[in-house]
Amino acid sequence: MEEKKPERSLSHLQIAWRNFRRNWTALVGGIIVLLILFVAVLSPALAPQDPLKMTPKRLQPPSTAHLLGTDQFGRDQLSRLICGTKVSMAVSFGAVGMAVLCGILLGLISGYYGGKMDNVIMRCLDVIFAFPLFLLALVIVAVLGPSLKNLILTIGFIYAATFARIVRGSVLSLREKEFVESARSMGARDGSIIFRFIFPNILSPVIVQATFNLSTAIMIEAALSFLGLGTQPPDPAWGMMLNESRSFMEISPWMAIFPGTAVMLAVLGFNLLGDGLRDALDPRLIVK
Amino acid sequence: MRLLSLLPILLGASILIFSIVHMVPGDVVDIMIGDQSHGDTTAATKLREDLHLDKPIYQQYLLWLWNVLHGDLGMSFTTRHPVLNEILKRLPVNIELTIIALIFAVGLGIPIGIYSAVEHLTWKDSIIRVFSVMAYAIPNFWLATLIVLVGSLYIKSLPVLSYVPFSENPLLNIKFMIIPGVVLSCTLLPIVVRMTRSSVLENLRLDYVRTARAKGLNGRIILYRHVLKNSFIPVINVIGLQMGILIGGLVLTEEVFVLPGIGRLMLEAIQKRDFMIITGTMLVITVAFVLITLLVDIVHAYLDPRIRY
Amino acid sequence: MEDQEILRVENLSVHFSSYEGIVRAVNRISFSLKRGEILGIVGESGCGKSTVALSLLRLVATPPGRIVSGHVLFQGKDLLILREQELEAYRGDRISMIFQDPLTSLNPVLTIGLQVSEVFEYHKRLQQQKIRERVTEILKRVGIPSPEDRMRDYPHQFSGGMRQRIMIAIAMACEPDLLIADEPTTALDVTIQAQVLTLMRRLCTQLGTAVVLITHDLGVVARMCNHVAVMYAGEIVEHAGIHTLFTTPLHPYTQGLLRCIPRGRAQGRLYFINGKPPRLIEEIEGCNFAERCPVVGPRCSQGSPEMLEVSEDHRVRCMRYRS
Numbered sequence: 001m002e003e004k005k006p007e008r009s010l011s012h013l014q015i016a017w018r019n020f021r022r023n024w025t026a027l028v029g030g031i032i033v034l035l036i037l038f039v040a041v042l043s044p045a046l047a048p049q050d051p052l053k054m055t056p057k058r059l060q061p062p063s064t065a066h067l068l069g070t071d072q073f074g075r076d077q078l079s080r081l082i083c084g085t086k087v088s089m090a091v092s093f094g095a096v097g098m099a100v101l102c103g104i105l106l107g108l109i110s111g112y113y114g115g116k117m118d119n120v121i122m123r124c125l126d127v128i129f130a131f132p133l134f135l136l137a138l139v140i141v142a143v144l145g146p147s148l149k150n151l152i153l154t155i156g157f158i159y160a161a162t163f164a165r166i167v168r169g170s171v172l173s174l175r176e177k178e179f180v181e182s183a184r185s186m187g188a189r190d191g192s193i194i195f196r197f198i199f200p201n202i203l204s205p206v207i208v209q210a211t212f213n214l215s216t217a218i219m220i221e222a223a224l225s226f227l228g229l230g231t232q233p234p235d236p237a238w239g240m241m242l243n244e245s246r247s248f249m250e251i252s253p254w255m256a257i258f259p260g261t262a263v264m265l266a267v268l269g270f271n272l273l274g275d276g277l278r279d280a281l282d283p284r285l286i287v288k
Numbered sequence: 289m290r291l292l293s294l295l296p297i298l299l300g301a302s303i304l305i306f307s308i309v310h311m312v313p314g315d316v317v318d319i320m321i322g323d324q325s326h327g328d329t330t331a332a333t334k335l336r337e338d339l340h341l342d343k344p345i346y347q348q349y350l351l352w353l354w355n356v357l358h359g360d361l362g363m364s365f366t367t368r369h370p371v372l373n374e375i376l377k378r379l380p381v382n383i384e385l386t387i388i389a390l391i392f393a394v395g396l397g398i399p400i401g402i403y404s405a406v407e408h409l410t411w412k413d414s415i416i417r418v419f420s421v422m423a424y425a426i427p428n429f430w431l432a433t434l435i436v437l438v439g440s441l442y443i444k445s446l447p448v449l450s451y452v453p454f455s456e457n458p459l460l461n462i463k464f465m466i467i468p469g470v471v472l473s474c475t476l477l478p479i480v481v482r483m484t485r486s487s488v489l490e491n492l493r494l495d496y497v498r499t500a501r502a503k504g505l506n507g508r509i510i511l512y513r514h515v516l517k518n519s520f521i522p523v524i525n526v527i528g529l530q531m532g533i534l535i536g537g538l539v540l541t542e543e544v545f546v547l548p549g550i551g552r553l554m555l556e557a558i559q560k561r562d563f564m565i566i567t568g569t570m571l572v573i574t575v576a577f578v579l580i581t582l583l584v585d586i587v588h589a590y591l592d593p594r595i596r597y
Numbered sequence: 598m599e600d601q602e603i604l605r606v607e608n609l610s611v612h613f614s615s616y617e618g619i620v621r622a623v624n625r626i627s628f629s630l631k632r633g634e635i636l637g638i639v640g641e642s643g644c645g646k647s648t649v650a651l652s653l654l655r656l657v658a659t660p661p662g663r664i665v666s667g668h669v670l671f672q673g674k675d676l677l678i679l680r681e682q683e684l685e686a687y688r689g690d691r692i693s694m695i696f697q698d699p700l701t702s703l704n705p706v707l708t709i710g711l712q713v714s715e716v717f718e719y720h721k722r723l724q725q726q727k728i729r730e731r732v733t734e735i736l737k738r739v740g741i742p743s744p745e746d747r748m749r750d751y752p753h754q755f756s757g758g759m760r761q762r763i764m765i766a767i768a769m770a771c772e773p774d775l776l777i778a779d780e781p782t783t784a785l786d787v788t789i790q791a792q793v794l795t796l797m798r799r800l801c802t803q804l805g806t807a808v809v810l811i812t813h814d815l816g817v818v819a820r821m822c823n824h825v826a827v828m829y830a831g832e833i834v835e836h837a838g839i840h841t842l843f844t845t846p847l848h849p850y851t852q853g854l855l856r857c858i859p860r861g862r863a864q865g866r867l868y869f870i871n872g873k874p875p876r877l878i879e880e881i882e883g884c885n886f887a888e889r890c891p892v893v894g895p896r897c898s899q900g901s902p903e904m905l906e907v908s909e910d911h912r913v914r915c916m917r918y919r920s
Binding site for chain 3: 494495496498502503504505506509513514517518591592593
Binding site: 025123 | 296297298300301303304305308421422424425426427429430433434436437440441531532533535536537539540543544554555558559566570573574577578581
């Protein structure tokens, strides 16, 4: 059987790691992600200058003093970019974290117990999925008021729905498998079955999906900041920096390049990582 | 019969929209009137009456729904025009953008995906895959900004930042809409390429291809007659799933290229706290999205006889 | 004319590359077949019999697989050295193949009418109207009721037995000289099996088609074949006329297989052959079957047994019969 039981999960992990190591795009993704996380965690300290400090040297091109130039208020772009990393990571990890917790809970209950509760939950999820998700996020954030907390809550809420659906699907297929039947016939209680048998087997798709959702969350946060619905000035955020650059494009074009590159790298990194994880954890590709 | 199952979803969606707007912290009327009242509460009271805000909430919802079903989406606070009209004025822009984006994404994406699958394991395939992954990661609003940047700095004649309605001058209209349309298609293109490629590769491994080879058919016939139709099925599915992202991208593309579409209408309404417009546009977009999803399902059923019969 | 040799396979060897080494799936296989004869190739799962079948038409998946040596002489021409285009002319026209699972072997999005008419279009270049007639005719011949209507249906709308009949129709449409059938009845119910086999036999006799029938079921072999080759671990260990094999099997493996068939009333435990077939990755010194053989001797672990011709229709590969 390709599902892992708790005793064998260690060797399963080792196999997955070996597959992952062989895949160079996954490694590139992993390195990018680690770098970004490093910057995000250390960020206020890492910045060469105070990101909020305005100086008279406005709209300067990249120089030795300001490696990425300055913006319209004379603030150091590099420092702002670095601090923006923290915002980006906070929003995406916060949202996805919340979504994973709620989604798993909801999906497990809905999938395992089925019945009326499952029906109701699924109908609610259907309603959420009837909307273009970005627009839904846009309107909710707009209505609640743009702030870091609201971003996390909104994006988290929407992603919780996707996770609930995925988890429910996995649980449904696992529920009917024989090893669950045999556990039940030996008298194991529901809670124990869920925790020891079903839960470990939904971890793989959840981890993969979470990584992909991290990359899209970064994109959504950047897009919302771009529209002015993210963290408010003067706190730096990548999307917001990109938006500000639009007014000064003719004078200092480099302002538009760096924030966008940051977003692209972050999205790329998590995406490659997600691909790598998916291939590494794919039971079909695991050759003993 | 499919349509019937949509009704409860639409109903639920309308409830959600309605409740979102009513989640606004603070009193709606106060926000709308703002500082203009100067302490005079009569205008506020009248407004409250007009908007039925004095009635219990489920009544408000039903009244609103009733109006909506009769085509009345309310009045915009800012422009004093019916919301529906405002929306309809701008809808053609979005429709045109979407069509251009779809044409590019599918028209380019599928051939590239097929080519990539056929050239599997060669350097050509690797390059296409690398580009796809990068194209997927580029935020479309950044791409749009960069293009406007290039247009304003280097290629002064680049047709951007301008708009002419189709009815006035079709050629000029298309000239201005092409670049925004292509930029929008970049949200969908890499996904189409990737899905087509993996679908074709997957199908090439299946048993029916072996049967076709055993019949003596050559590679090209097998690809075009047998494999492609099977391969399109998951591609259509994925396009349906990604339409939501495309619609999201509409808003951003309009914003950067300054096009008079629904997206910018909504953004302006958000800034000015014009909730009538916000709910109205949200409703229209959602209904459109649900219909598009239905359309995708229909195409899927058309392609896959196992569903039809 | 009747006794004309139609297929001769000489020293065919096929290897597969895997993470852990080279798998010698087929090792020096040789056999021949005359016009109108039915040859059965029997063996347990994994013995390489399907690979042999696929190799005859070069349908083995070539990235992991490779035909490393041998000749497949069809009416004198070696199929293994033909160019792909030339081979395509043979496939479906002079030599056809049917597979084990008719559901996955048929294209789910094309009508069966189209899938049958393809062979006519491609090989015979007939008019549309004529093609329709031929398709209706062959479908009727394999027992599909109201073929004119059902031509427009899709594979999933038919039962398993019907689908296999459609596969047979596709294979026999151009009246081939040779039919390769890879476990054609394994996926079917027992009652349907009998019908399909009868159909195959009838059609092939009528059209004079020779058949290579791959199966693991000795019962099928007994019913259908003129002669049988028993395969084990990638090699043919015994090859004899049908009557000879069942009455005087010489190889211990064949004897074991025949002992496994329950006869008459159940008495005592069912017989089974101890052990597992060898992994084909390692080269084995001595006979492949030695570790499971009930009559293994000291000679059996040295050198590989060669094929010995015991009589005109009986060859065996076993150390005990070395001259």
